[in-house]
Amino acid sequence: MKPTAELLQDILAEVAPLIGQGKVANYIPALAQVPSTKLGIAVYTNQGEVFKAGDADEAFSIQSISKALSLTLAMRLYEQEDIWTRVGKEPSGQAFNSLIQLEMEQGIPRNPFINAGAIVVADLLNCRLSAPRQYLLEFVRQLSGDTHIVYDKVVAASEMMHGDRNAAIAYLMRSFGNFNSEVIPVLENYFTACALKMSCVDLAKTFSYLANKGISVRTGKRVVSVTQSKQLNALLATCGLYDGAGEFAYRVGMPGKSGVGGGIIAVVPGDMTIAVWSPELDASGNSLAGTRALELLSERIGRSIF
Amino acid sequence: MKPTAELLQDILAEVAPLIGQGKVANYIPALAQVPSTKLGIAVYTNQGEVFKAGDADEAFSIQSISKALSLTLAMRLYEQEDIWTRVGKEPSGQAFNSLIQLEMEQGIPRNPFINAGAIVVADLLNCRLSAPRQYLLEFVRQLSGDTHIVYDKVVAASEMMHGDRNAAIAYLMRSFGNFNSEVIPVLENYFTACALKMSCVDLAKTFSYLANKGISVRTGKRVVSVTQSKQLNALLATCGLYDGAGEFAYRVGMPGKSGVGGGIIAVVPGDMTIAVWSPELDASGNSLAGTRALELLSERIGRSIF
């Protein structure tokens, strides 16, 4: 069965009652103020069709979804071994910001989607790009076709003010020799990337290269190689949902990446990308209603990688 | 491209030079004595074709591959919640036999494929089946069509003699209220299941239900529901390769389950099952040449879930 706007509408109606059972991220005020009733979904097919429902055109803070974009950029700029000697490819098996594992594993983060790993990726980008923030902004504007995408500077500044734990992570990695830049500027880049504001439609279009063997459906240009596209999907499938990757695979069955802003991007390789948004999170930090919406969509259209 | 016997032969020739770079499991004598030069592969398609090369018909100790079979049986016998309240669905992020995580998470194992989780599954089977070992044996004989499959009693006894750590795991879970039987008999069942001797051809046929939406290709009978089949594949993809699940997804891109005997079973949903065997293991405890053979096969036939 094909996705349609009606199907998406039905799904949103079905998951709406979940609102109230999760918890909006509140570690910074700017995120805590987002209305918990926001709910949107967008599908972008490999044929270039857009289907959407709810608040699919409203921009929100993509937060950790940006980690998949930063890794894509790093894979374009570096040889494989330059990346994977500094960060692993394995699920973390722990809360997404734990220092314990990082210390036990000698400063090598488990994967590029936990904070420590994303900070290593930010360090990589910082060493090779003269203006990493501008570069990332142009990248998403081009892939999505939305020239109005911006960083939310209030969010970025607020994250930085609450960023002591991430500073601890960066310094710990530097003590193990796995960090090459000054800590503070890299953290600023990292928090700024997390503060990208994008809509579900923006996100679904931006990530279309992961559903289309590395080529952006919208621009027709190659973003990553076929192999890199598979590799990125593999990393998303095993590590993309914090400490809930197994549950997400079990229920949804798609590679995906979530953010504490309540967004999730999911990929059906060869078929489509899907973006959902609902700010309330479950215990693992993933959008509660968003995950359920993806689960229903997977069932209804009969698509999953398994 | 389709798999053929020639392709499989070529792949074995290509990976053979890796032999010597891994390490045969030696924690029990019976496994340590297996010649490291053994090398086999078998493909079983959803059309019922068998392709094979090398030592594909020689039986070996399937070890942890049995955990996927035991979980399949448990999913047939129990409601979902009876299983998933006692064992998680998340990658472990630690060495496959660590007690640390088990203690920190109050006796609930991370997933059914680490030792602790498989021992919980053995406890579940023990509580519902009058003769769990006989039941499992008949299950694999029927699915594979090979009535000569047996348990290797020397291996089972040897494992039991070196089973103190698994006894510690079981007692620890019992102290948290997550173990309902006597420890020793359950461990005997657990070790006996691991001591199943099967060939690559046996394994590929046995697991065909995971590639065929829950229906055994060989018998035409339903083993698990469509949804359960997807769930099992999801669990294999995120948790099936010990501490190397991420790397395996990145390189091979198929749900899989490995054993320290050097076997790996992999699934291309909708298409085929593949079994490889090469006793030498990599640092994560997965067959070194076997993983590489699956990686090459995935490339050559252009099949992966990503």
Add this chain to the structure above:
Amino acid sequence: MKPTAELLQDILAEVAPLIGQGKVANYIPALAQVPSTKLGIAVYTNQGEVFKAGDADEAFSIQSISKALSLTLAMRLYEQEDIWTRVGKEPSGQAFNSLIQLEMEQGIPRNPFINAGAIVVADLLNCRLSAPRQYLLEFVRQLSGDTHIVYDKVVAASEMMHGDRNAAIAYLMRSFGNFNSEVIPVLENYFTACALKMSCVDLAKTFSYLANKGISVRTGKRVVSVTQSKQLNALLATCGLYDGAGEFAYRVGMPGKSGVGGGIIAVVPGDMTIAVWSPELDASGNSLAGTRALELLSERIGRSIF
């Protein structure tokens, strides 16, 4: 200032109001039933005088205080290196029954007073004595002069029924090669030793060798060498109070050993031994009113090792 019965009476009156602020150990019914209002103290000087107040003559379950007796026996039976290669001498820095540290440190317990260490000591005694329980019983009867001391079989049996965690500890150590006997019989000995019933007066007399350079004040016989006596006091001072050794040293300033039955034995080397009993425990598992009574006594008589 010298201890007197009046002083002890005053101290008990002063600490009595603390009763109600702690928590009686309730992991086994037999301990949970002890009235929380019990309160006793006894001092035994190196001149052989006994001073006492409150329930000083009532026998209670000495629990972990027995670990100091078992270690004393082991030090009499074994060379130093036979003991200290199998168990450490360092504070554990963790909850007293944690398996985490034991796994990280390869099955070598931190010290002989955490459960793991005491189980190693029980294994040592089991390997050298034909009847360890009878031997220990005669040892305390002789040192205290109280021939009515017995094991509480109900307590011992109850502990054994709740002993899964200790079984896990023993099996884990055996998996590391640090356990030489059958697990179950050693655990029975261990739990039986913990189930010794002794009064404050019994305990103060029994441990007098630690205050008197290794010679029992009551019998005049040497129990351990001068050096061993110092070593035992050093171990009590750094490791004797579970996870509260530092706090106890800070407030009381005496080597000591506590049990979850609410007893504490303390030593003023060269001077006296003191035993207190009050069943309610603080967060570290040490007698709440008992610790305070020792702190007051230390202040009033101006005795401490610091």
Add this chain to the structure above:
Amino acid sequence: MKPTAELLQDILAEVAPLIGQGKVANYIPALAQVPSTKLGIAVYTNQGEVFKAGDADEAFSIQSISKALSLTLAMRLYEQEDIWTRVGKEPSGQAFNSLIQLEMEQGIPRNPFINAGAIVVADLLNCRLSAPRQYLLEFVRQLSGDTHIVYDKVVAASEMMHGDRNAAIAYLMRSFGNFNSEVIPVLENYFTACALKMSCVDLAKTFSYLANKGISVRTGKRVVSVTQSKQLNALLATCGLYDGAGEFAYRVGMPGKSGVGGGIIAVVPGDMTIAVWSPELDASGNSLAGTRALELLSERIGRSIF
């Protein structure tokens, strides 16, 4: 038996052969260059006598011994609860610079002598003193009577350059709300304090208040109260020797504090202070020959707290 210069000489001769079996700290060049053959000892009695041997008058980097001085200052400036709500009093049971425990215990360091705890103390001093470094310098000059004591600026700068792990510790504590100043200036104060250069004679005199109920033997002035003096000795006895406190108590039987520069200060309450120096360290980071010298001295003069 009384200490004499001859006795000290004999002891140094006896421990000298140990030189070569330990390892000079080499994490910063300035420490690595200290000749491993340096060996000195000084005793300062409560009667004001000085006995010394070897390199007892040569100044060396006192490193972590400074943590006992900083804590003394903090105890003079703050109420008890202001200190002990922010740092514990328990042995750490782990390597002295581990972040794992700090994270598990919510940013509250185990005790004031591990790095994390000493950094909290530095934060406390920074919040109350306008010039903490000058204040500490005057404190030791006055207590020792040696006006030539200085900070080694090369050492301090070198520590700061290798201080990433300590920065990680400070940021982690700040993320838990247990750090009130800017991180970098406090670390500079902390490393500067560690870079104090003092001789064995200086150290023995400086710490005389711990042997003399809080009053400096040299100046006759009260440094801390009688109770605080006992408390400081208790903390030294249980936490002063990194991960070797239990072993030190077992062998030497005195409260003490060591530094990676190879110095150790030890206290016999009511009697004397002793300082030793030998740069080679044992596996726990304590002076190898220095510990043995203290052990021999304790045996020969028959003094220990046990």
